[in-house]
Amino acid sequence: MEETDLAENLHRIQEDIISISSRSGMSHRSVVLVAVTKMRSLEEIRFLLKAGHRVFGENKVQEAQDKWLGLRKDYPDLCLHLIGRLQTNKVRRAVTFFDVIETVDRPKLADALAHEMQLQSRWPDCLIQVNTGGEPQKSGIQLDDVDSFIIACQNIWKLPVKGLMCIPPAEVEPTIHFSLLQKIATRHNLTQLSMGMSNDFVLAIPLGATYVRIGTALFQKKKNCHQT
Numbered sequence: 609m610e611e612t613d614l615a616e617n618l619h620r621i622q623e624d625i626i627s628i629s630s631r632s633g634m635s636h637r638s639v640v641l642v643a644v645t646k647m648r649s650l651e652e653i654r655f656l657l658k659a660g661h662r663v664f665g666e667n668k669v670q671e672a673q674d675k676w677l678g679l680r681k682d683y684p685d686l687c688l689h690l691i692g693r694l695q696t697n698k699v700r701r702a703v704t705f706f707d708v709i710e711t712v713d714r715p716k717l718a719d720a721l722a723h724e725m726q727l728q729s730r731w732p733d734c735l736i737q738v739n740t741g742g743e744p745q746k747s748g749i750q751l752d753d754v755d756s757f758i759i760a761c762q763n764i765w766k767l768p769v770k771g772l773m774c775i776p777p778a779e780v781e782p783t784i785h786f787s788l789l790q791k792i793a794t795r796h797n798l799t800q801l802s803m804g805m806s807n808d809f810v811l812a813i814p815l816g817a818t819y820v821r822i823g824t825a826l827f828q829k830k831k832n833c834h835q836t
């Protein structure tokens with residue numbers, strides 16, 4: 609993608625985030641754009657960095673390391689989020705590499721993360737991924753288990769749990785999922801909510817999103833004037 613198009617998209621989305629926040633009375637909470645760069649080229653990533661963006665999401669440990677390891681040195685203020693499923697055999701590298709791990713979703717993973725964070729004395733922020741739609745094929749702790757899992761992450765594993773993340777089922781109205789996530793966070797005093805993607809961040813912000821994860825809308829080519 610062209611540098612100017614990317615910078616334009618970035619600024620437009622950031623303006624949208626600000627105007628939706630203030631329109632919905634959420635301007636007291638900051639909403640951070642997590643630019644999702646999975647499968648995007650290094651060149652495109654550099655354009656976003658040049659435009660001043662610093663918060664990015666990747667869904668695979670290996671791909672993230674391949675692309676970002678070199679850039680970390682040039683941009684010490686980077687904030688990298690892991691937004692994809694984390695296998696326990698990649699926990700070591702994930703703890704070394706990421707600043708936020710959004711996908712803590714099962715006891716075995718929580719246990720491995722706790723162990724590794726102790727070893728490395730490095731504590732990336734953790735979000736707990738909740739399977740709000742109860743979809744069997746999807747990651748995320750099930751609703752029946754979410755309260756006990758959050759408490760165990762805090763009290764047993766002592767993970768730095770900052771909030772929750774969800775990916776609503778495709779093809780459904782996402783707002784009930786967003787408000788459900790907000791309710792769970794409120795009853796555990798958790799302040800960060802990662803919810804909303806290209807198609808639905810407009811709905812997630814009024815329901816309390818503090819991170820929106822956006823890929824497609826950021827990398828969309830400019831529509832020509834005849835389309836709406």
Ligand SMILES: *Cc1c(COP(=O)(O)O)cnc(C)c1O
Nearest residue numbers: 644667691805806821822823824
């Ligand atoms: C790819 C991805 C996104 C970005 O989705 P878009 O619809 O492209 O904005 C957000 N969250 C997760 C977990 C993803 O894997």
